[in-house]
Amino acid sequence: MRRVRALDLLAAYRNGDRHFRDINLSESNLFAADLRDIDLTASDLTSAYLPYANLSKACLYRVCLFQVELGDATLYQTNLTAADLRGVNLTRANLRGANLRGANLRGANLQGADLFNADLTESDLRDADFSRTNLELARFVGADVRGSNFFRSRDLDLTGARGDSTTVQPDGYRSNFP
16 A cells, blocks of 8 residues: 555645545545545545545545544545444534445444435444434444434434444433344
């Protein structure tokens, strides 16, 4: 995996390049970067700093976003299939229409995020915080929501999800999954 500096990535992006597969951007500072339509397939962004970044319609397939700061970021219709998002901060992020199928969001912070029409099918959402999120039309079929917190989230439908008595419902009560 080739190491790329944030400044070099931004310069290449400004010159029209959108394909940056299998690169190492770990610990990069990309505060408020506009990277719409970028392809970072199988790249490593561990501990990167991307608050307020715009990654709309980006391809982040199998990307490592472990412990990344993405608060207030825009990930509208972004492909995050099979991405590693463990411990990521996505507070108030726009994830409308995002594809998170098979993603690992264990311990992620999604407080106040907008997941309208997001696909979380078969995702690992254990111990994630979804409090005060918009979950209208979000799909959780086959997702593992054990220990997740959905307190004050809106329009939650956990049909087909796997949870237990540690899953907190929007009303603050613990779940009674079968």
